[in-house]
Amino acid sequence: MSDLIRAPGEARRRRPADGHGDALGTAAARAHARARPARARSGRWTAWAFLAPVLAYLVLFYAYPLYRNLDLSLRNYTVRSFVRGGAPFTGAKNYTTVVHDPIFVPALVHTMVFTLVSLAFQFTIGMGLAVFFSRHFRLSATLRALFLVPWLLPLIVSASTWSWMLNSDSGVVNAMLHRLGIGPVNWLTSPQWSLASVIIANIWIGVPFNLVVLYSGLQTIPVSLYEAAALDGANGWQRFWRVTFPLLRPVSAITLLLGLIYTLKVFDIIWIMTRGGPAGSSTTFATWSYRLGFGTLLPSFGPGAAVGNLLIVIALVFGLLYIRLQRRRQSI
Incomplete structure (x- = not known):
């Protein structure tokens, strides 16, 4: 064993x-x-x-176009050199030319006014509609879908429609003002009203985007928080400011950032409605860059690219600011 x-x-x-x-x-x-x-x-x-x-995809559609635009802004390109190459290097001369141009300051002011006013109204109206539709009443889904129509239409269609509506002689807006006893307004041909006209059209187009994003953010807020606030005696306005708005802050930040980037580069609406006029009263960096590069018989490719790069820098600054704020909020 x-x-x-x-x-x-x-x-x-x-x-x-x-x-x-x-x-x-x-x-x-x-x-x-x-x-x-x-x-x-x-x-x-x-x-x-x-x-x-x-x-x-990133190299072909982002890196290479950015490189070409930077190269355009640092050289003295003509039509001949643009096709055959050999444009002389000029450094920052195109940027100096752009900054000292009499159009620079008005275009910068118009760009800021157009962007900030559009963002303020788009976000405010979009927030109000998102809170309104979050109640889930009858036909809310149908009405919400109808509000998406301006966002789904091609920009050329929307801009052409607003041009017809704001026409000084045959526009429906002036016809309504006439019935109210108000004289006609030269919406698109008056330097006092041209910028306001394109802002109104841009607000109408941008509201659906804010509505969709903010409405999606509202769906993530627990209903129990509203019930607890109601039990504590908070009214509707107090529930919005103490529950909805603070919890919706991250979504609001990204909505404003995307809206800012989109609005800075808006070109179609302004060009179709006013072409940046009259007398440059609605000229922004986007329309000015296009006019310099393609709007004349002797295009100025270098200055046009320089203006476009300034728009990119502005958008980049706000993007970095958003990232910094997000990191600070996460570290708290």
């Missing part, structure tokens, strides 16, 4: 003596060690294969 009990132990003690088991274990370990780098390389190639389409 003792021999039987000792047998397995002795077998285990005798097994290394022949060296066969050790050889098999060592070979398996070496094979596993060789296979590990191969699997790692295979995983890296797979990751690069998935990233390749994204990287190609």
Whole structure:
């Protein structure tokens, strides 16, 4: 019996003596060690294969256009050199030309006014509509879908419609003002009203975007918080300022940032309705850049690209400010 009990132990003690088991274990370990780098390389190639389409898209449609625009702004391009190449390098001369141009300050002011006023009204109206539709009354989904129509229409259609509505002679807006006993307003041909006209059209187009994003943010707020606030005696206005608005702050921040970037580069609406006039009264950086680069028989590609780069810098500054505010909020 003792021999039987000792047998397995002795077998285990005798097994290394022949060296066969050790050889098999060592070979398996070496094979596993060789296979590990191969699997790692295979995983890296797979990751690069998935990233390749994204990287190609970013290079072709973001990096290369930005590089070309920067190159345009640093050289004295003419139509001939634009086609054949060989434009002389001028450094920051195009930027100096743009800054000292008499149009620069009015265009900067118009860009800021157009952007800030549009953002303020788009966000305020969008927030009000989002809170209104969050009550889920009958036909709320249908009405919400109808409010998306301005956002879904092509910009050329929306701008052309507003041009017809604000026409001084045959526009429906002046017809309504006439019935109210108010004289006609030269919405698109008066320097006092042209900027306001394009702002009104842009607000109408941008409200649906704010409505959709803010409404989605409202759906993430628990109903129990509103019930608790109501039990504490808070009225509707107090529930909005103490519950809705603070919890909606991250969504509001990204909505304002995206709206800012979009509004800074608005070109279609202004160009179709007023072409930046009359007398430059509705000229922004976007329309000015287009006019410099493509709006004349002798285009100024360098200054036009410089104005476009200034728009990019403005948007980048606000984007970095948003990132900094987000990091500060997360660290608190």
